[in-house]
Amino acid sequence: MQAAVRAAAAAGQGVRVVATGHSFTPVHLTDGTLLDLDNLRGVLGIDAASGRARALPGTTIGDLGDPLWEAGLALANQGDIDTQCIAGAIGTATHGSGISLTSISGWLRRCRLVTGGGDVVEIDETQPDLLAAAQVAVGMLGVMTEVEIQTVPAYRLVERIEHWSFDELIGQFDARVARHRHFSSWWCPTEQSPGLYGLTMEPGKPGADACYVKLYDEAPADLPDSATPRRRVDRSYRIYPDVFEPNFHELEYFVRYERAAEALGAMRELMLASQPDAIFPLEIRTVAADTAYLSPQYETPTLVLSVSGQPGADYWPYLRSVDRLLGGEFGARVHWGKLHFLTAEQLHERYPQAQAFIDIRRRLDPDGVFLNDHLRPLFA
Ligand SMILES: Cc1cc2nc3c(=O)[nH]c(=O)nc-3n(C[C@H](O)[C@H](O)[C@H](O)COP(=O)(O)OP(=O)(O)OC[C@H]3O[C@@H](n4cnc5c(N)ncnc54)[C@H](O)[C@@H]3O)c2cc1C
The missing domain is CATH 3.30.465.10 (Uridine Diphospho-n-acetylenolpyruvylglucosamine Reductase; domain 3)
Incomplete structure (x- = not known):
């Protein structure tokens, strides 16, 4: 070496x-x-x-x-x-x-x-x-x-997968983030969106403008392992990983957590109102503050927002509009392994x-x- x-x-x-x-x-x-x-x-x-x-x-x-x-x-x-x-x-x-x-x-x-x-x-x-x-x-x-x-x-996790409206997500966001070990969601703009990430929404409920919500909490010692779909109980490292088709190119930006509700509403509006290419779900997560110099979480907890474009399609105008919104209005930091438009000045x-x-x-x-x-x- x-x-x-x-x-x-x-x-x-x-x-x-x-x-x-x-x-x-x-x-x-x-x-x-x-x-x-x-x-x-x-x-x-x-x-x-x-x-x-x-x-x-x-x-x-x-x-x-x-x-x-x-x-x-x-x-x-x-x-x-x-x-x-x-x-x-x-x-x-x-x-x-x-x-x-x-x-x-x-x-x-x-x-x-x-x-x-x-x-x-x-x-x-x-x-x-x-x-x-x-x-x-x-x-x-x-x-x-x-x-x-x-x-x-070592810890085991109880998984719960739920189907919420966007209003339910916003209304409960802070409380759920505080309560659960892991709280994340994919907000799906169109009926086609869940299928792009292999998300199974609840039958009979709308797939468009709806949220696939993941809630993970530590399992009590007396709760046995279970493979029941959407309600699994297992070792943490068996619950976390999802399976993805490599069918997307992703951008991921980090907004200060205190502006989470505002950023979520603005992203929904942008994706529904003006971006016909915005068909992949918006992934919504949170991460705690740390002290690493280039960390997106340097000294601040963050809301994490990820969007994707389809390989082969011209997704750049869409991703640029997300950059203008989250970078410009929210001063978002970027994921170093995902698409971004950061300049030296913005860094x-x-x-x-x-x-x-x-x-x-x-x-x-x-x-x-x-x-x-x-x-x-x-x-x-
Ligand atoms: C399907 C999919 C799902 C993903 N899910 C998530 C997710 O949930 N959360 C998230 O944050 N990211 C996610 N990512 C992004 C991914 O985790 C990061 O891009 C990560 O860096 C990839 O790890 P890798 O081993 O492929 O590293 P690489 O992409 O190969 O390398 C990443 C960087 O690390 C450097 N590096 C690697 N090894 C060394 C070394 N030995 N010494 C010095 N530098 C080194 C490389 O030079 C490069 O700069 C996902 C990506 C995909 C494709």
Whole structure:
């Protein structure tokens, strides 16, 4: 790894790492060396007492489920799929839903990196500035070769899938977000929308302008596991992942939670009133505040809004209108692994620690070996 980075740097070429390549942004692209760390996969050690787990960067979220469970532990939260690598998920602040739960980046406690000069550095909690930069680095500080994350005691989940109107969603939003471990929803603008994400709405109820709602709470110890559809009870890591057809390109923006109801109403209006391409559901989630410099949740809990376009269609006018609304009127931050239109000026306006991140990036990679055409305009 060190030799590969040094050789590329000496040849004046860039280096990027690809994990499972689930990001929709061209974060992996390089005309230099592309490192695939598929072979660096596996759990290295679990300390049940502290809840710390060490893993190689190519270990998937799904790979962590059974070994953690056997040690009496679990990941605090998970996103919609579990096939991403832990280093890729950390690198882009991949998240699930839960107002008291941070993104996966927030769990990083230590990592080993090969820097732009080919040196190996260890970053841990004794270097809070470096750790805050490394927690969401989009591969710009170096190649992660090992990570250590904080986990939580193992838990099972009770799932409830419900069918609500948009007014019910807005009316109960704050109370439900506060009450449930996981509260999320897909608001579906058209009858065709639920099918695009494989969502089964309740028969006899309208699919258009309706919400597919997911509520997950910790299962009491005396409640047995159950496979009943829409009412499953199981280990957390078996409940979280959904199954998706790869039929969408996604944009995801993060709005300060205090403006959640306003942003939800504005998105519904935009999608119904002026955007005929807006047929994929609007995914609605929340994430807790953290302290990572490039985190969308830096020092603020957020409402997360995701929309998608169909591959092959010209979805850019629609996505640009979402950017104008959420970026322009709500100052939204962006998901580094999903489509966005962020400029350098907006980066500095919306991410108070962007310059602190860039200063650390320049220290660890002074020649910009890990930048590419997508990242250079923002972070050089
Ligand atoms: C179907 C689908 C569902 C999704 N669901 C969610 C969701 O629920 N929540 C959410 O937040 N996101 C979600 N995403 C987005 C996804 O989680 C992120 O894009 C994530 O980064 C993908 O992980 P990956 O392993 O594919 O990483 P990649 O896309 O391969 O890489 C992501 C970044 O991490 C860097 N990187 C990877 N490995 C290393 C390493 N070893 N060292 C240094 N840098 C590295 C890469 O260079 C890149 O910049 C989803 C994406 C898809 C396609």
